[in-house]
Amino acid sequence: MFPENIDQFEKVRPFEYDTFRVPYDYGSILHYPEKAGSKNGLATIITKDPAWQNLIGKFLLPSKKVSTKGYTRLHVM
Numbered sequence: 001m002f003p004e005n006i007d008q009f010e011k012v013r014p015f016e017y018d019t020f021r022v023p024y025d026y027g028s029i030l031h032y033p034e035k036a037g038s039k040n041g042l043a044t045i046i047t048k049d050p051a052w053q054n055l056i057g058k059f060l061l062p063s064k065k066v067s068t069k070g071y072t073r074l075h076v077m
Contacts, residue, residue, distance in 0.1 A: 001044055005037030009044060026052040033057030 001009065025031070026047060034043045034056055047053045 001037050002039055005044075008032075008037065026056055031057045 032045060034045050036044055038044050
């Protein structure tokens with residue numbers, strides 16, 4: 001990973017964020033691609049759910065619709 005990108009990939013501890021009871025949004029249009037910030041072309045983000053590994057950060061969901069979880073989270077806030 002390029003040194004200037006390291007701060008963008010720090011893990012956040014559970015008490016440092018609030019999901020507002022909305023599940024994690026692998027399909028977010030704001031999600032980094034799997035190789036974002038990579039120096040060697042390898043993945044810098046490994047999804048907990050392997051089914052999403054090749055889809056994150058591509059703005060193309062299996063349903064071909066924009067994820068609504070982000071909107072739901074905003075409404076809850």
